[in-house]
Amino acid sequence: xxxxxxxxxxxxxxxxxxxxxxxxxxxxTAFLILREAHYGAxxxxxxxxxxxxxxxxxxxxLRELVAAGLLVKEPYKEPGQRTRHAYRLTxxxxxxxPALVALMQWGDRWEAQDGGPVRLDxxxxxxxxxxxxxxxxxxxxxxxxxxLAYNRRA
Numbered sequence: 001x002x003x004x005x006x007x008x009x010x011x012x013x014x015x016x017x018x019x020x021x022x023x024x025x026x027x028x029t030a031f032l033i034l035r036e037a038h039y040g041a042x043x044x045x046x047x048x049x050x051x052x053x054x055x056x057x058x059x060x061x062l063r064e065l066v067a068a069g070l071l072v073k074e075p076y077k078e079p080g081q082r083t084r085h086a087y088r089l090t091x092x093x094x095x096x097x098p099a100l101v102a103l104m105q106w107g108d109r110w111e112a113q114d115g116g117p118v119r120l121d122x123x124x125x126x127x128x129x130x131x132x133x134x135x136x137x138x139x140x141x142x143x144x145x146x147x148l149a150y151n152r153r154a
Contacts, residue, residue: 024068029053029061031100037071038097042086062087070096102131
C-alpha cells in the first residue's frame with residue numbers, strides 16, 4: 001500500500017472492521033453455510049449436507065448467523081409434517097457475497113489443482129463473474145494504489 005499514514009496511531013485489532021467481521025463469521029462452517037445460502041439452500045438438512053458439517057455444528061452456526069442478522073429464520077410446514085424453519089439471507093447477509101466470491105476466486109487460483117470445481121457466470125450474458133476492487137469513481141484499483149486514511153467522524 002502506498003501513501004500509508006504514519007504512524008498508524010492507536011488502532012487496535014478490536015477497532016478493525018476486518019476483525020469485527022471475523023467475529024461475526026468466525027468459522028469455516030459459517031462461511032460454507034453462507035455460501036450455500038447464496039446458492040439457494042434454505043433448509044437445515046441442505047446446510048448440514050452441503051457444508052459437510054454435523055447436525056450440532058450446523059445448528060450452532062445457524063443460530064449464530066441468525067443472531068448476527070445475516071440470516072432470518074422463517075417457519076414453514078409441509079402437509080402432515082411438524083413445523084420446521086427455513087433460513088433466508090438478510091440484506092446484511094446478501095452484502096457478504098462479494099467477499100465470498102473474492103475468497104472463491106483466490107482459492108480457485110492458489111489452492112485448487114484444476115481451477116476449482118465450479119465457477120460463477122452472469123445469467124444475463126454468460127460471462128464469468130469476478131470480484132475486483134474499484135473506487136467510488138469506478139476505476140479499477142490494484143493493491144499498490146491503496147492509501148490508508150482515517151475515517152473522520154462528526
